Amino acid sequence: xxxxxxxxxxxxxxxxxxxxxxxxxxxxxxxxxxxxxxxxxxxxxxxxxxxxxxxxxxxxxxxxxxxxxxxxxxxxxxxxxxxxxxxxxxxxxxxxxxxxxxxxxxxxxxxxxxxxxxxxxxxxxxxxxxxxxxxxxxxxxxxxxxxxxxxxxxxxxxxxxxxxxxxxxxxxxxxxxxxxxxxxxxxxxxxxxxxxxxxxxxxxxxxxxxxxxxxxxxxxxxxxxxxxxxxxxxxxxxxxxxxxxxxxxxxxxxxxxxxxxxxxxxxxxxxxxxxxxxxxxxxxxxxxxxxxxxxxxxxxxxxxxxxxxxxxxxxxxxxxxxxxxxxxxxxxxxxxxxxxxxxxxxxxxxxxxxxxxxxxxxxxxxxxxxxxxxxxxxxxxxxxxxxxxxxxxxxxxxxxxxxxxxxxxxxxxxxxxxxxxxxxxxxxxxxxxxxxxxxxxxxxxxxxxxxxxxxxxxxxxxxxx
Ligand code: GLY
Ligand code: MN
Ligand code: MN
Numbered sequence: 045x046x047x048x049x050x051x052x053x054x055x056x057x058x059x060x061x062x063x064x065x066x067x068x069x070x071x072x073x074x075x076x077x078x079x080x081x082x083x084x085x086x087x088x089x090x091x092x093x094x095x096x097x098x099x100x101x102x103x104x105x106x107x108x109x110x111x112x113x114x115x116x117x118x119x120x121x122x123x124x125x126x127x128x129x130x131x132x133x134x135x136x137x138x139x140x141x142x143x144x145x146x147x148x149x150x151x152x153x154x155x156x157x158x159x160x161x162x163x164x165x166x167x168x169x170x171x172x173x174x175x176x177x178x179x180x181x182x183x184x185x186x187x188x189x190x191x192x193x194x195x196x197x198x199x200x201x202x203x204x205x206x207x208x209x210x211x212x213x214x215x216x217x218x219x220x221x222x223x224x225x226x227x228x229x230x231x232x233x234x235x236x237x238x239x240x241x242x243x244x245x246x247x248x249x250x251x252x253x254x255x256x257x258x259x260x261x262x263x264x265x266x267x268x269x270x271x272x273x274x275x276x277x278x279x280x281x282x283x284x285x286x287x288x289x290x291x292x293x294x295x296x297x298x299x300x301x302x303x304x305x306x307x308x309x310x311x312x313x314x315x316x317x318x319x320x321x322x323x324x325x326x327x328x329x330x331x332x333x334x335x336x337x338x339x340x341x342x343x344x345x346x347x348x349x350x351x352x353x354x355x356x357x358x359x360x361x362x363x364x365x366x367x368x369x370x371x372x373x374x375x376x377x378x379x380x381x382x383x384x385x386x387x388x389x390x391x392x393x394x395x396x397x398x399x400x401x402x403x404x405x406x407x408x409x410x411x412x413x414x415x416x417x418x419x420x421x422x423x424x425x426x427x428x429x430x431x432x433x434x435x436x437x438x439x440x441x442x443x444x445x446x447x448x449x450x451x452x453x454x455x456x457x458x459x460x461x462x463x464x465x466x467x468x469x470x471x472x473x474x475x476x477x478x479x480x481x482x483x484x485x486x487x488x489x490x491x492x493x494x495x496x497x498x499x500x501x502x503x504x505x506x507x508x509x
Pocket of ligand 3: 307389390437439479
């Protein structure tokens with residue numbers, strides 16, 4: 045946990061930005077895996093963590109903007125719990141550790157919110173964020189007196205935007221946490237590179253990475269992607285045997301004990317030596333990753349950075365004879381997206397896709413920058429103008445997706461720019477992605493964390509060890 049003054053200042057800022065209302069921020073419950081007492085690992089809600097920092101389950105935070113008060117509501121553990129869990133701090137003690145003076149039981153929370161419903165009381169209804177877990181949606185329905193299916197549509201857009209405003213700018217202590225998560229990702233990736241030898245199985249490397257994440261005192265930040273079929277963008281199967289000739293996509297990150305995330309992708313040739321085709325595609329994707337780092341700075345939109353990286357990709361594919369025509373025209377048409385049907389990146393922080401539970405459009409776009417409807421660019425999670433303090437991923441890729449290539453060819457999509465005959469030769473290649481986490485600074489950007497081998501030479505050297 046950060047020191048309590050940080051959480052107090054965050055809540056004060058939210059009160060100032062909102063100006064009115066009673067905000068309810070529920071923490072998460074335990075989530076049963078196959079029966080009630082066999083749970084998934086506990087993951088606290090990120091908004092709750094941001095404003096209240098506490099890791100216990102079943103807590104509810106309340107920020108009263110009208111009276112300038114904060115509350116933590118929860119039931120204390122009793123002896124029946126404590127025989128199983130050992131001594132645990134009281135709700136009062138937990139609240140005090142994050143600068144909250146007021147506490148109460150869940151019954152008292154219900155009484156307080158119920159009183160707001162009184163026809164003689166003109167206080168408006170409490171404000172809350174759209175829930176992403178069914179149990180929290182049911183709690184809110186019960187607490188506020190709404191029908192379960194209507195809960196999401198009554199969530200407060202004003203609260204969403206105030207949270208986005210504050211959480212988008214990472215403070216120095218948050219950046220230090222993110223860099224700690226990248227330090228763990230370094231160990232995950234460098235260790236896995238050395239294991240990427242023929243005869244091993246993807247699950248062995250994925251398991252190694254999960255172990256390294258827990259050694260850093262946190263879980264992985266999302267299910268590990270470890271696949272020789274990198275052309276499937278989020279491939280979570282791990283059953284393939286590693287064979288020379290395949291590129292292995294490793295997209296994985298860790299969370300710190302405070303749940304700040306990393307999200308790194310490296311792609312390596314099984315066996316440790318790039319062949320000529322692998323090197324050719326790898327250098328193109330690396331060029332796009334480096335171009336994004338070169339142009340990222342405050343004031344440019346990430347949509348423009350995506351397009352700059354796309355021009356590098358298009359230029360490279362043109363050099364290989366896969367695409368033809370003017371590079372700007374290719375990118376304008378979206379033809380290059382046949383080989384990269386996703387966006388360049390997303391915000392990252394307490395969530396690996398930071399704040400995605402608020403609705404991606406509210407996080408990655410604003411009135412000035414709207415999402416594109418074009419294939420590929422339309423999948424860009426964050427397109428808006430960059431500000432110092434944003435942490436964002438830079439993750440270009442190249443994917444030869446046979447079903448997509450066949451579809452475009454049959455329909456004639458992109459036929460002015462795509463050389464489908466040449467592309468036939470690449471359909472068995474798989475995919476490559478390279479992903480770094482970058483911080484927008486006052487003058488440009490900085491790749492966060494200890495550098496993880498990324499060039500062809502660095503990867504070959506690491507894998508030879
Ligand atoms: N880890 C999924 C992503 O890179 O967005
Ligand atoms: Mn990733
Ligand atoms: Mn990512």
